[in-house]
Amino acid sequence: MRVLPLALLVGLLAVSDAKVFGKCEFARLLETRYNLSRNDIKNWVCIAEFESSFNTAATNRNRNRSTDYGIFQINNKYWCGSDYGKNVCGIPCSDLTSDDITAALRCAETVRRETERYRGRGEGYTAWVAYNSKCNKRDLDQYMAECWSRGSNSIFPF
Numbered sequence: 001m002r003v004l005p006l007a008l009l010v011g012l013l014a015v016s017d018a019k020v021f022g023k024c025e026f027a028r029l030l031e032t033r034y035n036l037s038r039n040d041i042k043n044w045v046c047i048a049e050f051e052s053s054f055n056t057a058a059t060n061r062n063r064n065r066s067t068d069y070g071i072f073q074i075n076n077k078y079w080c081g082s083d084y085g086k087n088v089c090g091i092p093c094s095d096l097t098s099d100d101i102t103a104a105l106r107c108a109e110t111v112r113r114e115t116e117r118y119r120g121r122g123e124g125y126t127a128w129v130a131y132n133s134k135c136n137k138r139d140l141d142q143y144m145a146e147c148w149s150r151g152s153n154s155i156f157p158f
Contacts, residue, residue, distance in 0.1 A: 018057030019099035021071075024147035026054055034105060038148070042140040043125050044108070045147075047072060050130035056104070057097045070096030072108040072128070079111055088114065 052058035089107035112124030
């Protein structure tokens with residue numbers, strides 16, 4: 001019997017917890033499970049696509065040695081448990097990489113609200129680089145056209 005090295009086994013276990021959503025699948029989840037508005041859904045879908053490619057387990061190490069976690073790529077320098085001593089969302093960063101996006105969405109909403117507190121109303125999504133470069137000033141209704149049913153606010157049933 002061949003035994004896998006421990007590091008490989010741990011890596012395989014970590015990967016198995018990842019969920020990579022499709023665009024419309026993610027939109028449908030935000031609508032049906034989290035009851036988000038159509039406007040919020042299109043912003044979160046766009047951010048998730050261009051931050052993580054809809055991968056719940058995505059992590060990205062930054063030049064400043066901080067790390068972005070999860071489907072919304074939330075940074076550990078301020079928002080989640082880290083060596084920096086700040087944890088505004090009050091959670092360990094590992095909670096942001098679960099295939100259950102509840103903690104990630106809750107923390108992302110905190111980031112949005114806090115950003116609006118100091119940047120102004122309507123500026124919350126600008127906390128994400130992907131929003132600024134890929135989503136802001138884009139016709140997000142057209143971006144979501146393949147997912148929205150015609151003449152309604154609901155997602156196509158698949």
